[in-house]
Amino acid sequence: NAGVMQNPRHLVRRRGQEARLRCSPMKGHSHVYWYRQLPEEGLKFMVYLQKENIIDESGMPKERFSAEFPKEGPSILRIQQVVRGDSAAYFCASSPRRDRGPGELFFGEGSRLTVL
Amino acid sequence: GIQVEQSPPDLILQEGANSTLRCNFSDSVNNLQWFHQNPWGQLINLFYIPSGTKQNGRLSATTVATERYSLLYISSSQTTDSGVYFCAVPRSYNTDKLIFGTGTRLQVFP
Numbered sequence: 001n002a003g004v005m006q007n008p009r010h011l012v013r014r015r016g017q018e019a020r021l022r023c024s025p026m027k028g029h030s031h032v033y034w035y036r037q038l039p040e041e042g043l044k045f046m047v048y049l050q051k052e053n054i055i056d057e058s059g060m061p062k063e064r065f066s067a068e069f070p071k072e073g074p075s076i077l078r079i080q081q082v083v084r085g086d087s088a089a090y091f092c093a094s095s096p097r098r099d100r101g102p103g104e105l106f107f108g109e110g111s112r113l114t115v116l
Numbered sequence: 117g118i119q120v121e122q123s124p125p126d127l128i129l130q131e132g133a134n135s136t137l138r139c140n141f142s143d144s145v146n147n148l149q150w151f152h153q154n155p156w157g158q159l160i161n162l163f164y165i166p167s168g169t170k171q172n173g174r175l176s177a178t179t180v181a182t183e184r185y186s187l188l189y190i191s192s193s194q195t196t197d198s199g200v201y202f203c204a205v206p207r208s209y210n211t212d213k214l215i216f217g218t219g220t221r222l223q224v225f226p
Contacts, residue, residue: 031212042202042216043159056213089157095212103212104149104164105204110157 004094004108005074012114019079019086021111025094032075033093033105034067043091049075082115089113118143120205120217127222129193137188137220139203147206148179149214150188154199162188162201193224 005024013019025032031050035043048056049069060067064082069075079086089110095103119142129135139148150162163170163177165186170177174193179186190197200221204214 033213042219043204043214045207045213045215048213091159104147104161105212105214106161107151107159110159112157 004092004106006090006092006108006111008111009109010112010114012116013082014116015083016081019082019113021077021079021090021092021113022074023077023092023094023108024074025092026106029094029096029106031095031103032069033095034075034077035091035093035107037089037091037110039088046077046090079113082113084115087113087115117207118145118205118215120203120215122201122203122217122220124220125218127220129222129224131194131224131226133193133224134189134191135193135222137190137201137222139186139188139217141184141186141203141205143184145181145184145205147212147214148181148186149204150177150186151202151204152197152199153202153219159202190222193222195224195226198222198224 033048034046037043045059047060047067064080066078089112091110093105093107095105121140123138152160165177165179167181174191176189200219202216202219204216207213207215
């Protein structure tokens with residue numbers, strides 16, 4: 001039973017390039033969350049998606065960041081025109097989302113973005 | 117919004133010692149998770165514990181939701197226990213969106 005799969009594990013980009021991070025949730029999970037962890041800090045919520053829907057993007061920066069979770073394929077976090085401050089670890093989590101109350105979140109191993 | 121505080125911020129132990137990590141939260145919650153982030157950055161689920169006590173090997177956790185705190189116990193610590201321990205609670209009732217605490221950095225020396 002595969003866990004949450006993220007790729008790439010490490011990504012290096014120059015300022016101004018685009019970064020695309022992918023996340024496949026655990027089998028049977030239909031809810032995906034993206035979190036960002038800056039060096040020496042805790043994880044901060046970015047966006048919550050279900051298939052073809054963005055449910056909550058209150059943690060996403062207003063510009064350059066976007067996320068999607070298409071009907072087929074993985075969820076993608078896209079960062080356009082990256083800047084050095086985007087260097088961080090980006091974690092994806094999935095949840096089965098039970099009808100009653102919150103479910104347990106399971107995290108992938110993260111994608112570490114370095115902007116030169 | 118809900119605040120999550122962890123203590124101590126740093127903990128240094130010798131192998132074999134026991135420790136207790138604390139997580140305080142400012143509002144009622146119906147979910148709480150403990151995670152271990154190892155030195156390679158991987159985030160590992162330890163406990164999903166909205167209330168009560170659970171045990172898994174040398175680790176156990178207790179959440180007292182009415183008093184707004186949770187404790188993580190590590191017994192007979194090993195060097196592989198090193199890393200950062202986070203607790204996380206939902207931002208609001210009946211949501212999966214988690215707010216993470218500030219973490220406890222644990223270093224276990226042989």
